[in-house]
């Protein structure tokens with residue numbers, strides 16, 4: 250277990266909660282939380298592996314596509330052209346959407362999963378290796394580097410962001426999406442599915458990712474938190490699983506949603522504005538490096 254916060258170096262990490270019997274600790278100052286990794290069971294690892302199968306991803310790909318298209322639209326307004334690298338491209342869905350912009354040269358890095366959505370796109374360079382190895386051998390510079398649902402998988406995102414800067418052109422953009430452990434979803438849903446303690450080593454809030462990016466030499470140019478109604482409802486459904494009688498469960502669920510859903514739909518944008526959305530989406534620009542030279 251890490252003993253110090255990667256952002257502020259504080260060793261005062263306090264117990265936050267248990268998820269699937271795995272403890273999560275948090276630095277209250279930075280709002281960064283850390284998964285204690287020692288107790289991962291085979292059972293929960295198997296459940297996690299299932300999530301990464303193409304078979305279980307395909308039924309979800311339609312809602313993912315809708316989300317990604319909106320994110321790509323925002324990116325298009327910030328970046329007109331250039332070389333883009335998507336780190337941890339999964340099955341290649343987001344990269345495939347980015348190729349719709351003819352001014353983007355897209356590369357995808359994914360060590361494990363097949364690039365299902367990029368199969369017919371021969372113009373995308375695919376790197377099949379882990380990111381740390383890639384960083385060691387990379388001699389190129391990019392105009393945009395993307396981490397969609399990826400940065401929380403690294404032990405030390407601070408180090409990853411600092412090293413990523415080295416393969417970025419001046420004024421290049423970094424695009425990050427992360428689950429928000431301070432979201433309304435995470436607070437209300439007893440089994441919030443994005444804790445994913447087998448894989449997520451660090452957990453972020455809007456405040457903590459902004460702070461970390463600034464520390465690593467980036468200026469924030471866009472932030473938002475959001476979630477889809479589908480994701481929120483699917484997570485909330487889990488709260489009713491403990492009711493074993495199916496009729497009673499349906500009646501209670503129906504009554505709850507009858508009150509909750511109109512209120513949620515009415516006020517969710519206000520909640521998102523204040524950083525309570527389930528996902529955080531950030532675009533930041535690499536700061537200009539100030540070279541200190543000796544004047545004689």
Ligand SMILES: [Zn+2]
Pocket residue numbers: 254255256257258259276277278279280281
């Ligand atoms: Zn801290």
